[in-house]
Amino acid sequence: MNNLQLYGWNEELFRQKQESNYKDLAHGRVAVTHKTCYEVVAESGFYTCELAGNMLYGRSASEYPCTGDWVIFQPVDTDKGIILDSLSRQKTLYRLKNGTASERQAIASFLDKAFIVQSLDEHFNVRRIERFMLQTADESIQPVLVLTKTDLGFNREETENTLKHISAKIPVFYTSIESQESIDRLRAFIAPGETIVFTGMSGVGKSTLINALCEREVLQTGAISDSTGKGRHTSTRREMVLMSDAGVLIDTPGVKLFGVTTDNADKLSEILDISDYEGKCRFDDCQHINEKGCVVIEAVENGEIDRGIYESYLKLRREAWHYTASVHEKRKQEKSFTKMVRNFKDKRQNI
Ligand SMILES: Nc1nc2c(ncn2[C@@H]2O[C@H](COP(=O)(O)OP(=O)(O)OP(=O)(O)O)[C@@H](O)[C@H]2O)c(=O)[nH]1
Ligand SMILES: [Mg+2]
Numbered sequence: 001m002n003n004l005q006l007y008g009w010n011e012e013l014f015r016q017k018q019e020s021n022y023k024d025l026a027h028g029r030v031a032v033t034h035k036t037c038y039e040v041v042a043e044s045g046f047y048t049c050e051l052a053g054n055m056l057y058g059r060s061a062s063e064y065p066c067t068g069d070w071v072i073f074q075p076v077d078t079d080k081g082i083i084l085d086s087l088s089r090q091k092t093l094y095r096l097k098n099g100t101a102s103e104r105q106a107i108a109s110f111l112d113k114a115f116i117v118q119s120l121d122e123h124f125n126v127r128r129i130e131r132f133m134l135q136t137a138d139e140s141i142q143p144v145l146v147l148t149k150t151d152l153g154f155n156r157e158e159t160e161n162t163l164k165h166i167s168a169k170i171p172v173f174y175t176s177i178e179s180q181e182s183i184d185r186l187r188a189f190i191a192p193g194e195t196i197v198f199t200g201m202s203g204v205g206k207s208t209l210i211n212a213l214c215e216r217e218v219l220q221t222g223a224i225s226d227s228t229g230k231g232r233h234t235s236t237r238r239e240m241v242l243m244s245d246a247g248v249l250i251d252t253p254g255v256k257l258f259g260v261t262t263d264n265a266d267k268l269s270e271i272l273d274i275s276d277y278e279g280k281c282r283f284d285d286c287q288h289i290n291e292k293g294c295v296v297i298e299a300v301e302n303g304e305i306d307r308g309i310y311e312s313y314l315k316l317r318r319e320a321w322h323y324t325a326s327v328h329e330k331r332k333q334e335k336s337f338t339k340m341v342r343n344f345k346d347k348r349q350n351i
């Protein structure tokens, strides 16, 4: 028997379930997402589930269940089931699907915090952190920066200096697998019933960190396969594990690119400390690119705003705009297609 409250089940979710046409069936949380099936943790055990037709058709891939979703399913065996409904998603981490301009990919849902994991080597990249903070802001997920592998040596002063503009807006943890204290400090930051997703490039130590927090080998890591001589293991699935006292941790495969799917210009300015300058430019609609009398550009030129931060601001704004414009264009095309089909049907009826 599993106690779903440990997985975050609560009154609010129960109320939502009562509104479903399938309220008398079993419910559970998606623990692992595979290509075509889902491992669901329910009160009576773990079930491997497939989607019913109503969950598949007329939906885009980002609307299919993702790890962390709460679903309602019909058990068909002691360990198999069919998913018929899902509770409406909250606090979801999305990213732009690779190779697309307007498709979102849901990484995990019902999240309280997102741990952005970076190792203190060539993987350390403040621009990625800014991008991530922007993406989590819209969904009110608390971003947390976890800098790993401190045992390999790094320049603390330089690192803190690079993070100066964001350090008041995001908690920062330094960890090493060699330092139990650093792991304990991070564990103390995870409250009972909270769900946390771990994201970051491949090899930064996400799975290793989850194992250390759980105090058992729940996930395969690069280190394990090294010792078996089978080459480096990289995680390939989004997988949820339960910490012994509290907390639900979601491991994800490493990602190289993390494209944003939000267009929250105000939030971007706030994250990058540009807000204080905006509104003071000569033109009300100043884009801060090359306009005369632009206070933002002036601040970049006299060194008040770091050039790297300004460039990050322009890049993210361009990306966010591009995403929104592509979504808009896609909707327009879909609408005209629906209209065309309708017209065609009308004509056929008139024949
Ligand atoms: N020195 C040191 N090595 C670490 C630390 N944390 C993880 N590693 C090593 O880094 C390598 C990668 O760790 P993983 O936990 O598999 O990395 P990951 O982020 O899960 O990588 P993907 O699954 O590919 O996304 C392994 O060889 C770990 O032993 C650390 O704190 N210090
Ligand atoms: Mg991993």
Ligand SMILES: [Zn+2]
Binding pocket: 281, 286, 287, 288, 289, 291, 293, 294, 295, 296, 297
């Ligand atoms: Zn301006």
